[in-house]
Amino acid sequence: MKILALEFSSEQRSVAFLDSADSGGPVVVAAPIVCATRASPRTLNAFGLISTTLSQDNLALEEIDCLVVGTGPGSYTGIRAAISIAQGWQLARDIKLLAISSVECLAAQAQAEGILGSVNVAIDAQRNEFYLATYEIRAAQARLVESLHVAAFGKVAALVKAGGLMIGPEVDRWFPQGRVLFPEAGALARLAVGRTDFVSGSSLEPIYLRETNFVKAPPFRTFPHPPTK
Numbered sequence: 001m002k003i004l005a006l007e008f009s010s011e012q013r014s015v016a017f018l019d020s021a022d023s024g025g026p027v028v029v030a031a032p033i034v035c036a037t038r039a040s041p042r043t044l045n046a047f048g049l050i051s052t053t054l055s056q057d058n059l060a061l062e063e064i065d066c067l068v069v070g071t072g073p074g075s076y077t078g079i080r081a082a083i084s085i086a087q088g089w090q091l092a093r094d095i096k097l098l099a100i101s102s103v104e105c106l107a108a109q110a111q112a113e114g115i116l117g118s119v120n121v122a123i124d125a126q127r128n129e130f131y132l133a134t135y136e137i138r139a140a141q142a143r144l145v146e147s148l149h150v151a152a153f154g155k156v157a158a159l160v161k162a163g164g165l166m167i168g169p170e171v172d173r174w175f176p177q178g179r180v181l182f183p184e185a186g187a188l189a190r191l192a193v194g195r196t197d198f199v200s201g202s203s204l205e206p207i208y209l210r211e212t213n214f215v216k217a218p219p220f221r222t223f224p225h226p227p228t229k
Contacts, residue, residue, distance in 0.1 A: 005188040008075065122178070
């Protein structure tokens with residue numbers, strides 16, 4: 001299966017292609033071709049990244065069988081851009097879609113880089129908070145220990161003070177001991193190999209853990225008219 005992965009949840013946006021072949025035996029995974037860039041959502045040329053990635057292997061858009069999207073948490077605008085591309089692609093070509101958490105992607109990258117033991121994945125959630133999940137990572141397995149949740153800065157700082165390892169995009173901004181890792185489309189594509197939990201474009205949504213809060217607008221104020229002369 002020819003897989004294209006879009007990971008736009010951080011400031012390091014990336015696209016990757018991976019070709020896996022399953023002929024009834026073990027799945028054969030080719031090394032993905034990755035094209036990555038650092039850019040803000042306003043300067044991201046998503047279709048340029050896709051075109052560049054596919055052109056490296058002389059592939060056409062029509063040859064892609066599955067599109068996998070990193071659903072965050074992270075840059076809401078970037079994730080929405082990736083989801084919009086996936087939704088439009090499925091409408092045009094009825095392609096298979098997969099949604100994979102960018103936190104799961106980071107845990108897989110840590111495992112591939114030999115970062116083992118108890119590992120905390122921390123992503124900036126603004127408001128002096130973090131999206132936080134804890135994994136027990138071994139050479140052959142990455143097991144989720146504490147599910148993804150929003151944690152106050154104090155909790156994360158306490159984990160670091162106790163010797164906990166933090167990984168994530170720009171995590172060294174707050175914790176110099178942390179290991180900086182950006183979610184990469186190449187790891188996302190590898191996670192998609194062998195999976196069959198495909199979704200419809202209409203069900204794709206960013207991972208957003210906060211509840212939506214609405215604040216009632218104050219009543220209109222009446223200002224006296226200035227005196228007429």
